Amino acid sequence: MPGKILVVGFGPGSIKHFTERAREAIQESDCIIGYKTYVDLVLDVVTHQEIISTGMAEEVSRAQAAVKLAESGRTVAVISSGDAGVYGMAGLVYEVLIEQGWTEKDGIEVEVIPGISAINSCASLLGAPVMHDACTISLSDHLTPWDIIAKRIEAAASADFVIAIYNPKSGRRTRQIVEARNILLQYRSPRTPVGLVKSAYRDRQQVIITTIEDMLDHDIGMLTTIVIGNSTTFLYDNKMITPRGYQRKYTLNAEKQALRPHERLRPENEPWALHGGKEDVESPLDMAMQAVAKLDEKKGVAVLTYQHARTQVESIFELAVSPGVANKKFTPDQLILLAEIAGEKGSIEYTPHHQIVLRIPSSQPEAISRRLREAGFLLSPIGDVLTVKACDFCDGEKKDGIPFAEEIQRRFGGIEMPKELMLGFNGCAMACYGAVKEDIGIVFRRGKFDLFLGAKTVGRTAQAGQPVAEGIEPDKLVPIIEAIIHEYKEKGYPNERFHKFFKRVKTVQGYQYQDETPKVLVEAAPCGD
Numbered sequence: 300m301p302g303k304i305l306v307v308g309f310g311p312g313s314i315k316h317f318t319e320r321a322r323e324a325i326q327e328s329d330c331i332i333g334y335k336t337y338v339d340l341v342l343d344v345v346t347h348q349e350i351i352s353t354g355m356a357e358e359v360s361r362a363q364a365a366v367k368l369a370e371s372g373r374t375v376a377v378i379s380s381g382d383a384g385v386y387g388m389a390g391l392v393y394e395v396l397i398e399q400g401w402t403e404k405d406g407i408e409v410e411v412i413p414g415i416s417a418i419n420s421c422a423s424l425l426g427a428p429v430m431h432d433a434c435t436i437s438l439s440d441h442l443t444p445w446d447i448i449a450k451r452i453e454a455a456a457s458a459d460f461v462i463a464i465y466n467p468k469s470g471r472r473t474r475q476i477v478e479a480r481n482i483l484l485q486y487r488s489p490r491t492p493v494g495l496v497k498s499a500y501r502d503r504q505q506v507i508i509t510t511i512e513d514m515l516d517h518d519i520g521m522l523t524t525i526v527i528g529n530s531t532t533f534l535y536d537n538k539m540i541t542p543r544g545y546q547r548k549y550t551l552n553a554e555k556q557a558l559r560p561h562e563r564l565r566p567e568n569e570p571w572a573l574h575g576g577k578e579d580v581e582s583p584l585d586m587a588m589q590a591v592a593k594l595d596e597k598k599g600v601a602v603l604t605y606q607h608a609r610t611q612v613e614s615i616f617e618l619a620v621s622p623g624v625a626n627k628k629f630t631p632d633q634l635i636l637l638a639e640i641a642g643e644k645g646s647i648e649y650t651p652h653h654q655i656v657l658r659i660p661s662s663q664p665e666a667i668s669r670r671l672r673e674a675g676f677l678l679s680p681i682g683d684v685l686t687v688k689a690c691d692f693c694d695g696e697k698k699d700g701i702p703f704a705e706e707i708q709r710r711f712g713g714i715e716m717p718k719e720l721m722l723g724f725n726g727c728a729m730a731c732y733g734a735v736k737e738d739i740g741i742v743f744r745r746g747k748f749d750l751f752l753g754a755k756t757v758g759r760t761a762q763a764g765q766p767v768a769e770g771i772e773p774d775k776l777v778p779i780i781e782a783i784i785h786e787y788k789e790k791g792y793p794n795e796r797f798h799k800f801f802k803r804v805k806t807v808q809g810y811q812y813q814d815e816t817p818k819v820l821v822e823a824a825p826c827g828d
């Protein structure tokens with residue numbers, strides 16, 4: 300009779316976190332093979348089994364011994380901490396078997412019994428840090444070249460994974476964690492939350508919450524797992540929490556938000572999600588509230604099963620505000636309102652486009668827009684949209700152009716474009732607000748308009764727009780601008796800036812592109828070299 304190999308993951312260490320099948324498997328076996336420390340951890344469930352314990356580095360010989368014993372007809376439990384398939388013995392057992400031509404059909408029976416891996420047991424002690432995409436990385440370079448490990452840290456850090464670092468440090472391997480931290484710091488804020496969990500669910504359990512900046516000031520050893528938060532992970536009451544989703548952004552592209560808050564979670568409004576099954580799902584927030592309510596009732600432990608929930612996170616409302624198209628002056632009340640609306644958690648950013656950008660965590664963008672409008676602000680969406688930048692018309696002294704600037708703003712301001720499009724409108728030939736340096740420049744002069752197209756607004760090869768028309772009659776201006784905007788919107792490639800578009804298509808609304816590329820070659824590398 301051929302024997303059997305049971306590869307058993309016994310979880311973090313405490314008997315309570317053994318699975319039922321792991322316990323049975325140990326009792327079904329007549330021989331247990333494992334690293335000595337692990338054998339000691341499972342002693343409570345051992346009954347009559349022969350114990351073969353080996354040193355830590357002897358994993359291959361442990362797997363070979365297990366195979367030999369099973370071939371001689373024994374039922375052998377090979378034990379691993381956590382999950383046997385995560386830096387454990389499962390793969391090694393298969394490798395030894397494969398080496399000798401084993402197949403499932405003809406060979407000895409193998410059963411891999413899952414256990415709670417350190418990423419899960421340690422996360423549970425830290426709060427809820429592994430709520431979003433996460434990965435495990437072992438810093439042990441005994442069997443893996445350091446270059447590969449470093450590449451993986453870099454990839455995970457740059458892709459904003461939550462990272463559980465296994466095998467961070469041992470008596471001899473002390474540099475790896477220092478190097479790993481250096482890589483993390485290239486991609487993450489030094490203030491990113493970090494959890495250090497040592498001996499989870501074992502006698503000397505230690506849980507520390509720190510940051511990438513300070514993590515090396517604490518004790519880290521062979522039995523520590525380090526959980527690095529992602530860019531959204533936050534601390535609350537000494538718990539590390541990663542939200543379920545990234546905050547959803549609103550834009551002001553539409554007059555009204557397409558969806559009201561209660562509509563946003565409806566299946567028809569989440570076409571990207573996988574639907575089916577029960578639709579009256581509860582949100583995690585509802586479930587958490589219920590759990591707390593139960594606790595209050597019973598003063599006991601509330602257990603709720605998380606079945607099929609969707610996340611409702613507070614969203615960031617982003618928009619740009621200015622006092623008006625021609626008006627450049629804020630009133631004290633307006634500034635107070637901005638501060639009030641941004642509050643502690645929002646941000647207020649001054650931009651090069653005569654605007655102030657607000658980013659406000661809120662699920663009520665409509666109410667915020669209303670307050671800002673009532674205070675006399677001009678609201679605009681940000682991103683790849685048309686922005687009108689007018690001068691102050693010498694504080695209204697040269698006011699004849701203002702109605703045209705306002706009409707252009709009213710009709711086209713904020714509409715989506717292949718790439719951000721700046722339309723500069725200046726009230727006299729001085730053009731001191733730089734209309735000719737914008738994608739589309741309009742200069743009002745003696746009752747008529749001059750038009751400039753295709754400035755290259757940034758970079759060392761920056762160039763003013765080409766003067767394409769002089770003396771446009773007032774009644775012609777808005778239709779011409781409309782047609783230009785329309786043509787760019789229709790024919791521009793996504794992300795293609797207006798000056799590139801103009802260069803590619805050669806004529807826009809009959810206006811001819813002239814190649815005025817600088818004669819002196821200016822090398823392209825913009826920064827960082």
Ligand code: SAH
Nearest residue numbers: 381382385416417465466498499521523524
């Ligand atoms: N198979 C195991 C991992 C073995 S590698 C699992 O799935 O968990 C050994 C590493 O696992 C240790 O260096 C440590 O980083 C982590 N680890 C295992 N048990 C742990 C525990 N109880 N507490 C904290 N970390 C643990």
